[in-house]
Amino acid sequence: MPRYTVADLGDEVGRIVRVCGWLQPAGPAAEPEPAGSGTLADRTGAVRLTMPSDAVPNPGSAVEVVGTVVGTVAAAAGQSLELIVDRLSVAGPAEPDLPVSAASTQAERLDWRHLDLRRPGAQLILRVQTTLEQALRAAWAEEDFIEIHSPKLIPTGPRPQELFDLRYFERTAWLAQSPQFYKQMAMAAGLDRVFEIGPVFRYEPAVSPVHATEFTSVDVELAWIDSEADVMAAAELWLRAAIDAVARRHGDDIAALFGIRVAVPVVPFPRYTLSQAWEIARTAGHDGGGGDSGEGDDLDRDGECLLGRHVADRHGHQFVWVTDYPESARPFFHMRSAEGSSLSRSFDLLWNGIEVASGAQREHRHDRLLDQARSRHVPLDPIHRFLDFFRYGCPPHGGLGFGLSRLLMCLLGLPDIREATLLPRDRERMTP
Amino acid sequence: MPRYTVADLGDEVGRIVRVCGWLQPAGPAAEPEPAGSGTLADRTGAVRLTMPSDAVPNPGSAVEVVGTVVGTVAAAAGQSLELIVDRLSVAGPAEPDLPVSAASTQAERLDWRHLDLRRPGAQLILRVQTTLEQALRAAWAEEDFIEIHSPKLIPTGPRPQELFDLRYFERTAWLAQSPQFYKQMAMAAGLDRVFEIGPVFRYEPAVSPVHATEFTSVDVELAWIDSEADVMAAAELWLRAAIDAVARRHGDDIAALFGIRVAVPVVPFPRYTLSQAWEIARTAGHDGGGGDSGEGDDLDRDGECLLGRHVADRHGHQFVWVTDYPESARPFFHMRSAEGSSLSRSFDLLWNGIEVASGAQREHRHDRLLDQARSRHVPLDPIHRFLDFFRYGCPPHGGLGFGLSRLLMCLLGLPDIREATLLPRDRERMTP
Structure with a gap:
């Protein structure tokens, strides 16, 4: 059975399809997913799943799902899709409790970069x-x-x-x-x-x-x-x-x-010479640099930011x-x-x-x-x-x-x- | 004046153009270029130059040439082009006697890879x-x-x-x-x-x-x-x-x-299993390998060549x-x-x-x-x-x-x- 991506599903409402991806964790500040529901993400997007409540694997698991695409038209959000799961198989199970969440620090996220990259x-x-x-x-x-x-x-x-x-x-x-x-x-x-x-x-x-x-x-x-x-x-x-x-x-x-x-x-x-750039930085409040020492120093971080702001204001x-x-x-x-x-x-x-x-x-x-x-x-x-x-x-x-x-x-x-x-x-x- | 490449010149017969490239050395076994002639190469090809004989820089020099494109129709070789040089300027002179030639060893060529790459x-x-x-x-x-x-x-x-x-x-x-x-x-x-x-x-x-x-x-x-x-x-x-x-x-x-x-x-x-590949190699005269030791060794260089020849013969x-x-x-x-x-x-x-x-x-x-x-x-x-x-x-x-x-x-x-x-x-x- 061919694989559909989430982005393809809009054209398949009412049809039975196979999609492959990972089960997303429930949103960070959100309630846990209600029993029997979940979200499947692949490289193209995410889709809501409805499935037997005893069939829900750990979040993060790599799963293959066969089910029927259901479309609901929500007033504000346009068409919203859902997949009624007929068969779910776990190709790569996840251990319970993912080690990173939306609350993790950058260092924690980078330690688990492969999970971080699923965002x-x-x-x-x-x-x-x-x-x-x-x-x-x-x-x-x-x-x-x-x-x-x-x-x-x-x-x-x-x-x-x-x-x-x-x-x-x-x-x-x-x-x-x-x-x-x-x-x-x-x-x-x-x-x-x-x-x-x-x-x-x-x-x-x-x-x-x-x-x-x-x-x-x-x-x-x-x-x-x-x-x-x-x-x-x-x-x-x-x-x-x-x-x-x-x-x-x-x-x-x-x-x-x-x-x-x-x-x-x-x-x-826009193009400025280094001395013009320093002049702009000084006019904008930077004290120093810019060849005062006769060396024509490169712009420092402050100088770069001031020049950037000047160019945005002056030239858009x-x-x-x-x-x-x-x-x-x-x-x-x-x-x-x-x-x-x-x-x-x-x-x-x-x-x-x-x-x-x-x-x-x-x-x-x-x-x-x-x-x-x-x-x-x-x-x-x-x-x-x-x-x-x-x-x-x-x-x-x-x-x-x-x-x-x-x-x-x-x-x-x-x-x-x-x-x-x-x-x-x-x-x-x-x-x- | 815009730069033409050698490949463009066919469309410019009779016109004055500017081309940029390096002067080629005379061919390896060939006579030295006659006085007042030379060859200019760029990334697209090479063209014969006719110029004042006192104006010829060392082979290898990076030169800019302005001249008239002349086309001659040779019976066997189709159209052949030549550039009658009006002005030649040396942008990057070469020292006399290039250190590599067609007679150089690979090691010598690689030592002077930037000249070797001009081939x-x-x-x-x-x-x-x-x-x-x-x-x-x-x-x-x-x-x-x-x-x-x-x-x-x-x-x-x-x-x-x-x-x-x-x-x-x-x-x-x-x-x-x-x-x-x-x-x-x-x-x-x-x-x-x-x-x-x-x-x-x-x-x-x-x-x-x-x-x-x-x-x-x-x-x-x-x-x-x-x-x-x-x-x-x-x-x-x-x-x-x-x-x-x-x-x-x-x-x-x-x-x-x-x-x-x-x-x-x-x-x-074509696809062969490793044991089939060894069988083919042995049939073609290779003695040994192929799991005789129970280890299923990978093909050696001889085995790869014999298999390659078999596939060429059998499957084209x-x-x-x-x-x-x-x-x-x-x-x-x-x-x-x-x-x-x-x-x-x-x-x-x-x-x-x-x-x-x-x-x-x-x-x-x-x-x-x-x-x-x-x-x-x-x-x-x-x-x-x-x-x-x-x-x-x-x-x-x-x-x-x-x-x-x-x-x-x-x-x-x-x-x-x-x-x-x-x-x-x-x-x-x-x-x-």
């Missing part, structure tokens, strides 16, 4: 993630991008204090904190335009709502750009397409479960680019804005005041790259294979990287990156 | 990979799969001798050798159908043409299956769709560069499933074929005699899983969080995992997995 909101986050990636990949496919899988085991790095190291047979290896160098290798290889969606690893000793030691990075790199503005303009279109796809596919569910109306952003996004926009970072605040391989300039061709992207992406035009000329590394006192030996990428003809190029969970946080208004991560990893949490 | 064949492999993944993802999107990103940093594993360990702040962590347990967690979470394409890490001390210490695994898991045959039937359709997409998009290029006609496989694929098919492995030859969490049976509901998939996938129906019942672990003397403590997935209602499920580079090897007839990997990793190679 419709948690499932929706993963569906939105899937749609977001699909839409981004579709946009890149249109533009003839190659998908790469760069190695996560790397021989060394320029900033080993930010990396995890491991014993690799007779030597030490490190875990990649970004596919950056390999995206640039792809440019030197003539691949022209590449993307990668994969894990990166960061030695983050502090536990915070926006950081993780392992996360999924969405990385893109483009050759033959005229400047970093080409990367920004392209990224705006990709993001708009992806958010539009999410709004069309999941907009109603997001509104119902997260109380948020997904706003498809207008392009181009959730996004803002911050550009023209001092070269001293960025990696040595970012291109300078002009000959002798102390600024770099780099940018960050904020969404509702949270940094979701960072990028730049890179320096592709071997001699200048060497100069920039030397003037920053970057040891050349650990990066000589990176420097080799630029010795035999590398085109001008640039790109950016998004944090996938950060995008989901901002899109859905989530308070913590852990809610947007299948299984979060930080200094304190490595399980399940 | 049209190497670029095609990455394009085929991109198309393969796109087509698989499209098939899964049709069926409402969720894409997951499971953690690569894991707290422990049942077979630590096959894992890499690393210092993770105050403790030890391991690198995941498969997303297996997390795919199963997703089933217990009610996600119903998930896939993941991501890196896995294997402690492989031996260096071989078909093994790597890091590779991209294509993993799928499905709930509410009746048996492992559901997984196999689904996988056949996904593979057929993906190979069909490759054939349609790259078939001619593959024929030209690899001398192979891509065969879209007929479904269902490149694929074959091998089923009914003894439970002792498979992980403890595979489901037994029947109550008390010594066989498991597991399978491997061979393509032209090379194993490309492995899978099974899993045991989803907590009590039986515990029994199976105990009877196999699997220590329970390191896997207690895995066992927890099955305590609160887990549906029947199964799935499989493909090695992405293995698929490409078989599809394109490559002799070594390294050729199908952006940057291979093995005990001896960690660079670039």
